[in-house]
Amino acid sequence: MTRFTTLSDAIRDNVSNGQSIAMEGFTHLIPFAAAHEVIRQGVEGLTLIRMTPDIIYDQLVGVGAARKMVFSYAGNPGAGLLHRVRDAVENGWPRALELEEHSHAAMANAYHAGAANLPSAVFRGYRGTDLTNVNRNIKSVICPFTNEKLACVPAIRPDVTIIHAQRADRNGNVQIDGIVGVQKEAVLAANVAIVTVEEIVDDLRALPNRNANTCILPGWCVTAICHVPMGAAPSYATGYYPRDNDFYLEWSRISSDRDRFLAWIEEHVLAHPVDASVQEGAR
């Protein structure tokens, strides 16, 4: 059942070197505060799984926390390339980064298969693309009814999934409004799930005006819940705060230079006492 803990306890108790971790949130609700706590705790050798690595994995890769990244779109959305990921891939700095590269369709189906406890996902995809030549985890199956050859990728089953949500109630039930992405699948596919939330309310059942695009995860599917206001900044939380688009653009400048990047991490992540970065936003 769910435990309500501090973010530092949740990371310390559940995250360790060498694990596979998915931090999900499709542009929306990216769990930056939790990633920063992972950086502060000096976790290493991670396999980072995420459709859109975004700034959050640029930071984790940049500090050398990862040995491998499973992904489908490694850009700074709306702003260009991820310079820390590039530096790791192109120059092995601060260490080499193995890539397992998919398409969005493959990753989405692989999370779906993980949540559904299947060993792999079958879909119509990867036709004509060179991705099949560089990723040995793209195989195929033959439909026994039509003989059509379909793509098949392994289900994603992370050791730990971390997401950020708008709210949880005192029974640990979690609610996500707005763009729901693959968070439900990422949580249900994982062995352990940590959820940071903007707000803790008494009882989700009693909330008026539950939105049409709400996703709800029952408390017994979540390992730990941490109350972390602004825990998604500079990403956003529908109903709480907008995306900090200026920071996304500024990140191109910060991240394009190794020293500038390290200074930023020192000042904005490491120098913060544990969890304090959270209270004032992730920047």
Place this chain on the structure above:
Amino acid sequence: MTRFTTLSDAIRDNVSNGQSIAMEGFTHLIPFAAAHEVIRQGVEGLTLIRMTPDIIYDQLVGVGAARKMVFSYAGNPGAGLLHRVRDAVENGWPRALELEEHSHAAMANAYHAGAANLPSAVFRGYRGTDLTNVNRNIKSVICPFTNEKLACVPAIRPDVTIIHAQRADRNGNVQIDGIVGVQKEAVLAANVAIVTVEEIVDDLRALPNRNANTCILPGWCVTAICHVPMGAAPSYATGYYPRDNDFYLEWSRISSDRDRFLAWIEEHVLAHPVDASVQEGAR
């Protein structure tokens, strides 16, 4: 794009002898009024697809409209057996009924695969059951990563899907509240989709308090929309009217005798001028 039509026009324009038809709604929102119009128009030779045939297919089978039924649970929910289906299967009355029998998991996955435009659905199922001995449409595939043998059934792709929903707006967008069942999948899997609704509103986007469990189908996925208040009775429509449990119990008595059944169909379905049954409820 969506056309707003009368129910009789929608059935006349889109339903014909020999088609495969799915009328879905999991206990909730069963499209009885549309089925009665199919009976009145004397359509024959149908392949009826539905997870829970319920009274709606007991009636269609009882009048001899079907040659085959694809299903996973053919009971009168809460009341026992479906006597007209039994009579067709056990005695060939009024005509023989071919059965393609699945489990709920298989049907749910097959609708999902249909909506996803896949030829078949892969899932972990049918282990140890005799159903694999009586249904040739249960095959298997081998996971190329784990060598696990998984069940595989053909995707459901009905010629026509008919559902009932609470409301549509003037652009043809359809909203379902409450238990959403497999209606979205059944509509997206079909070549043609007919939706009967309790109410037509101006603009779904403008509705306050959209419920957390709302399903929305954009108008361009729907072929015809018919305004049919009480179109799901004696099933129910969350927010409009409750399930007529007394009628479900009474149906056991009506349907257990061929003559009583035919008299009921004559009085409550055939004798009604087209669409009039709808206005006063399906009974």
Place this chain on the structure above:
Amino acid sequence: MTAISPKEYMTVSAARLLRNEDVCFVGIGAPSAACNLARLTHAPEITLIYESGTIATTPDRLPLSIGDGDLHDTALTTVSVPEMFQYWLQGGRISIGFLGAAQLDRRGNLNTTVIGDYDAPKVRLPGGGGAPEIATQAREIFITAEQSKRTFVDKIDFLTSLGHGQFGESRGTFGVHTKGPTRLVTDLAIWDMLDPEGRKVCDPDFQAQTAEFVVVSLHPGVTRDDVVGSVGWTVRFAPHLEVTPTPTPLELETLRALHARSANSQ
């Protein structure tokens, strides 16, 4: 208070098997009554899930169907039916599947498909519904049914939902690694799935190939002959046969009030 009926013994005894932390996939009828009784008495936080998609539902009355409006209105959330079978049942999120059957054998195999031959049935039953995958994907199965020679048969006519297979087989024979049926609660007795050494399914040395349902507790007033006379196989009794504890006044009142509310609203 009127005398306790055999069926009330069955429902109360079944309810007592459930724990507060269980996530229970509920079938209609006797399982539904037992699950809701547990929720209204000793297991207030139990999570009840119906295959219509309603999660953590808390109905005030027993639903007639698996998809009554009350189930949605009192649920934490409602998901689509594909999601229910993909993420929740196959996903391994269900701790207890609670099933009934038209026929069952001593190995916990269930038939809800046909009596007689499949292609020329004597009685065409409703079919499997959710049960074939509930039986293999819920982490543990409880069965509840009223005893009769028609229901408790030596050989079921059709295997709809896997228990432990035939003698000599196990669930592993079919690639199934969940516990399967462990308890059977009837109107006369409580049965456990035990191997010849008396080991339970959860025992690491459990010998599935030779296990069968064994009577471990008789409801007050029920004799061994009552049990033997309503079962189509040679019944095994545990060496130390218990007497089923009588329902408490609270259990009985709660169950009767639940049934009364349910009857009034239909």
Place this chain on the structure above:
Amino acid sequence: MTAISPKEYMTVSAARLLRNEDVCFVGIGAPSAACNLARLTHAPEITLIYESGTIATTPDRLPLSIGDGDLHDTALTTVSVPEMFQYWLQGGRISIGFLGAAQLDRRGNLNTTVIGDYDAPKVRLPGGGGAPEIATQAREIFITAEQSKRTFVDKIDFLTSLGHGQFGESRGTFGVHTKGPTRLVTDLAIWDMLDPEGRKVCDPDFQAQTAEFVVVSLHPGVTRDDVVGSVGWTVRFAPHLEVTPTPTPLELETLRALHARSANSQ
């Protein structure tokens, strides 16, 4: 009003390809501007879908990312990302996929993965994202990109998203039966995918194995040499070369106002 820029020609010309009844899967950047311009001018009922799950979205400003809050707040509905790729894209519900690229060839094949060798890249680009399946599952593909020898290359370094394959191949070679790239709109010209006989993809006699992008219209003031000088392959021009119609004042005002709103809010 200031002079019309080449990029404005590109966006307006791309917008004009879209019809009111289209269901368009929108990429960020130039495609997003074109699709929203169409919606705000001649195609008010066009359905715009972003891969973040937002269906029939009507943002007042251009999103910076594919999942800005505006896209959800102004959508008819938002679905999960798995559903978007399963039911909507693979489901065959998208009429137009609108793509850009870091590299493209004359057959409409796109590279957004790497410049140089995959294992030792000169530039590691973001990767495919939604594009590999948009390219094969949307019923038709429009491409928009600014011309340069870096982008318009004779041979792309990596085939991320299938156009019509190599000369001698077709989409059918890969089991793909959607139309694929039919139009290419740049800052200098409009190109059509034509076979040597001038037949379009929708023509039943279209010879895919020999088709390539052919310049059919030059924006006002652009010369053939301008086009040739910014493309890394031998350019084919249509026998009857059109001049791209000038954007109307309404188109231009709407586009500029859209960009102004977008800049202000960021």
